[in-house]
Amino acid sequence: MDNNVKNMVGKVFKDMADALETGQFGERVRVGITTFGSEHGVENIVKGAEIAQKRDSSIEVVLIGPKVDSQLTQVVVGTEEEGYKKMEELLDNKEIDSAVTMHYSFPIGVSTVGRVLTPGKGREMFIATTTGTSSPHRVEAMVMNSIYGIITAKAMGIENPTVGILNVDGAVQVERALKEIDKNGYKINFTNSLRADGGSIMRGNDLLGGVPDVMITDTLTGNILIKMFSSYTTGGSYESLGYGYGPGIGEDYDRTILILSRASGIPVVANAISYGANLAKGNVKEIAKEEFKKVNNAGFKEVLKGLNKEKKDENSEEITPPEKEIVTGTISGIDIMELEDAVKVLWKNKVYAESGMGCTGPVLLVNENKIEEAIKILSKEGYISNESNIC
Numbered sequence: 001m002d003n004n005v006k007n008m009v010g011k012v013f014k015d016m017a018d019a020l021e022t023g024q025f026g027e028r029v030r031v032g033i034t035t036f037g038s039e040h041g042v043e044n045i046v047k048g049a050e051i052a053q054k055r056d057s058s059i060e061v062v063l064i065g066p067k068v069d070s071q072l073t074q075v076v077v078g079t080e081e082e083g084y085k086k087m088e089e090l091l092d093n094k095e096i097d098s099a100v101t102m103h104y105s106f107p108i109g110v111s112t113v114g115r116v117l118t119p120g121k122g123r124e125m126f127i128a129t130t131t132g133t134s135s136p137h138r139v140e141a142m143v144m145n146s147i148y149g150i151i152t153a154k155a156m157g158i159e160n161p162t163v164g165i166l167n168v169d170g171a172v173q174v175e176r177a178l179k180e181i182d183k184n185g186y187k188i189n190f191t192n193s194l195r196a197d198g199g200s201i202m203r204g205n206d207l208l209g210g211v212p213d214v215m216i217t218d219t220l221t222g223n224i225l226i227k228m229f230s231s232y233t234t235g236g237s238y239e240s241l242g243y244g245y246g247p248g249i250g251e252d253y254d255r256t257i258l259i260l261s262r263a264s265g266i267p268v269v270a271n272a273i274s275y276g277a278n279l280a281k282g283n284v285k286e287i288a289k290e291e292f293k294k295v296n297n298a299g300f301k302e303v304l305k306g307l308n309k310e311k312k313d314e315n316s317e318e319i320t321p322p323e324k325e326i327v328t329g330t331i332s333g334i335d336i337m338e339l340e341d342a343v344k345v346l347w348k349n350k351v352y353a354e355s356g357m358g359c360t361g362p363v364l365l366v367n368e369n370k371i372e373e374a375i376k377i378l379s380k381e382g383y384i385s386n387e388s389n390i391c
Contacts, residue, residue, distance in 0.1 A: 028060045029277045032087050032096040033269070035065030036080035037103055039262045040238070046070050048269025052277075055270075059277045062096055091255050097280035098256035100244070100272045102264075105330075105363060106132040108339075108355045110250030111145060111219050112259050113152040115243035115275060116229040123210030126153050126161075127229075130222040130245040131259050133357040136340050138218055139170040140307050143177045145222075146188070147300070148249035149214035151291045155284035162191035164202040164212030168221055171201050177303050186298035227261070230268060239264045244272035247279055251292045256284055319344045325352045327365035331374060333384045334362055342383045349377050 031052075035045040046068050049061040053072060063074045064083050075090070077083045084104065090096045106112075111132035118125050128149025135141040146163060153161035165171045165178075182188045190200040191212040202215060207225070217225065223245075230239035245259035258276045260269060334342050339355045339362045346353040346366070351374050354365045366374045378384045 028058055029098075029280050030060045030062055030096040031273050031276045031280070032062040032064050032075075032090055032099040033273060034080070034083040034087055034099070034101040035063055035068070036083050037101075037262055038260075038264070040265060042066060042068060044266055045269055046072070048266040049273060051266065051270040052273035056274060056277065058281075059273065061273055062090070064090070064099075087257075088255065091257070098247070098258065098276035100258045100260055100269075100276050102260050102262050104248075104257060104259060105356050106248045106250070106257075107253075108133055108136065108357060109144075110134070110248045110253045111141075111148060111357075112248050113149050113214075113246040114222065114226040115152075115156075115246055116226060117242055118208060118210030118229070119232075120205075120209035125207075125210040125212065126156075126214045126246070127222045127226055128152070128214055128216050129219045129249075130226045131219065131357070132248055133219055133362065134250070135304075136355070136362075137308050139173045139177070140304050142170060142174045142216055142218055143181075143304060143307065145219070146174070146178055146214070146216045147291060147295055149216060150188070151249055151284065151288045152247060152279070153213050154291070155279050155282035155287045157278075157282060158213055160189050161213035162189050162211075163214045163216060164191045164193070164200055164206060166207070166215055166217040166221065167201050167203055168217055170218070173307065174216065175200060177307060180303055181295060181298050181300060184298035186295045186300070227263075230261070231263065234265075237263060239268045242268055242271065243275040244268050246275065247284065249284075249288060251288075253288075254285065256280060319347050321347045322350050322352045325367045325370075327352070327354050327367055329366050329368040329371040329374075330356070331364040331366065331371065331378065331384070332362070334364060334378070338383060339364070342378060342381075345381050345383065346374055346377060351377065 033049055035042045038044050049072055053059050053061045061072050063072050064086050067076050075086055077086050087099045087101060091099055111129035111134045114127040114130035116125055126149050128145040134144035150161055165174050178188055192198040193202055193206050194209055194211055195203055226245055230242045234240050239261055247256055247258045256279055258272055260272050342364060343353045343355050351370050356363045356365050
């Protein structure tokens with residue numbers, strides 16, 4: 001802690017010196033970044049962070065990880081897990097405005113909006129979404145993703161972003177739902193495909209050309225897309241282009257946390273930090289509150305309920321969850337479409353559980369002391385095939 005206090009004191013004097021040098025006397029945006037976990041090493045993250053701060057004097061980058069040789073502000077932690085906890089603490093205490101990290105598990109209902117540079121015309125485009133899961137139900141998730149993408153684009157200064165829906169399973173249902181919301185008063189600026197027949201359902205050509213400001217898709221497809229946009233020039237092992245997987249957005253979610261891949265290279269690290277800083281400057285949290293208020297007034301929740309009426313009727317049995325427990329144990333390997341049903345099976349068997357989503361897929365969260373019991377129940381019920389599912 002002594003080193004951290006010294007760093008914070010040093011920050012005050014550094015801010016004064018920077019203000020005298022640059023003439024910028026306002027409060028700088030502070031962006032934290034965890035440095036553990038990159039496939040390219042800690043140095044890869046540090047170099048990207050140094051580039052981000054050097055090119056924008058309004059940003060202060062805070063490294064969260066092992067002690068390194070850098071002039072950047074550092075908060076020293078010993079492990080990757082400690083890094084996540086410290087990052088959350090700094091965010092919650094408002095000591096940093098946003099954060100960038102890798103392999104972070106968001107709760108169901110929160111997913112990330114990526115930002116890429118499209119090769120066809122060099123346009124920037126938001127992909128909603130790229131990690132996390134807005135809902136276990138595909139169409140519902142894509143409708144939610146649409147709002148998340150609009151929020152992010154507005155926070156980045158696009159007042160009336162154009163929206164397109166990628167032509168994947170469920171796209172027509174998504175379009176129908178969004179047009180109902182639009183008709184109810186939440187205006188959506190649908191774009192047109194560059195193909196001759198037009199329409200707001202987007203083709204591969206529209207992806208390459210960056211036709212919409214916000215491209216709506218399911219998260220798994222979005223994850224593949226951003227990996228391809230980020231590393232198509234390098235063969236896939238090093239992400240060299242774009243701004244990363246973006247911020248986790250969700251109703252009532254109050255942390256601005258952006259995701260990088262473990263394969264993200266120095267340029268993407270630098271861009272992701274800049275992305276996080278600009279979201280903080282654009283007041284993404286307040287914009288999210290305003291947009292959710294407006295879309296809810298347009299019957300958003302009712303439209304979502306209508307999408308899953310048949311599914312919910314099939315699973316209408318009411319199950320009361322057992323007493324809530326601390327859930328730090330994770331179980332993977334469950335299909336996303338069965339995740340919520342698996343939670344209810346555990347509840348029915350008196351094991352408290354919650355659903356979540358990591359960068360590698362859906363997870364169930366249970367108390368660490370009940371992992372073995374939970375796995376046996378899930379295996380018996382056919383949700384997992386073996387006992388090698390502990391994350």
